[in-house]
Amino acid sequence: MKLTERKITTELRKHGYKLTPQRQAVIDTIVASQDLLTPARVYEKVSREHPDIGLVTVYRTLELLSRLGLICELHSGGTCPTYTASNPEHHHHLICSGCGKVVDFTGHNLAPLENRLARESGFRIQNHVLEFIGVCSACQETK
């Protein structure tokens, strides 16, 4: 289940962060979008309702939310990182190369592969990145 705006604000408070209108606006924007958003795109969207927000505050808020695990930061796209609403369970992403839509998935099992690699390489494995890139059904129709 994706985090709701309510849960995110509660979580912020729990960690002692203030709940400013700017932060609420950024949170609303990310939760409302199903897509990967760059910092610039978040700024653009937030600015519509909240024209006085600074780009710097968008960067700071994204960094904060990401650090608390409330949003997901992805890199596979191109140059700059992109963000999407998070899901508190361990999960990975299916990303549309057409429109940036993100679908979370769980239920994969990389443990056997991870064990094999640890054995063969001598690495102590701590983490993994798994993403599928494709074309969503909406974008398939736009031929």
Next chain:
Amino acid sequence: MKLTERKITTELRKHGYKLTPQRQAVIDTIVASQDLLTPARVYEKVSREHPDIGLVTVYRTLELLSRLGLICELHSGGTCPTYTASNPEHHHHLICSGCGKVVDFTGHNLAPLENRLARESGFRIQNHVLEFIGVCSACQETK
């Protein structure tokens, strides 16, 4: 099998690119290193033997080699992309968070998962990214 310097230069020629001393130096450096290298780090290494090379040429060469699939470009690290020698088969990477060492692996089978996701999401899946991050045996000893 990782590409040798010989194979890379042959491949360049095949695509009609000139084989300049600068390109050879960049290729040698990447092939000689087992690690992920940033453009700046490649430049630093190449400069030792070839002090007149420009950083711009390093960027251009990395872009070219990456486009031809002769080196792998990774993003999972931090801010800027990193490069490592490529392997012509479909493969993924095991990356040491301590020293940047990269080990290629093959023999994974994501097809069942990929099929399930395609069915459930309606996506046409084209590609995937899979990386394991850990600590190599040498770095484990450096406690």
Next chain:
DNA sequence: CTGCTAATTGATAATCGTTTTCAGTTGGAC
């Protein structure tokens, strides 16, 4: 070997995304 030419190079400047700085503002505890 010699010339030719398109490809390549490196210095410089421009650009892009991000971070730092800092003085003014404000959320929320009391």
Next chain:
DNA sequence: GTCCAACTGAAAACGATTATCAATTAGCAG
């Protein structure tokens, strides 16, 4: 309401990457 650490936005600084352009050169044709 008062207070203060947390927060904000403007501006400047910054690091990485890309564009521009005149000079050089790899590799081919003669």
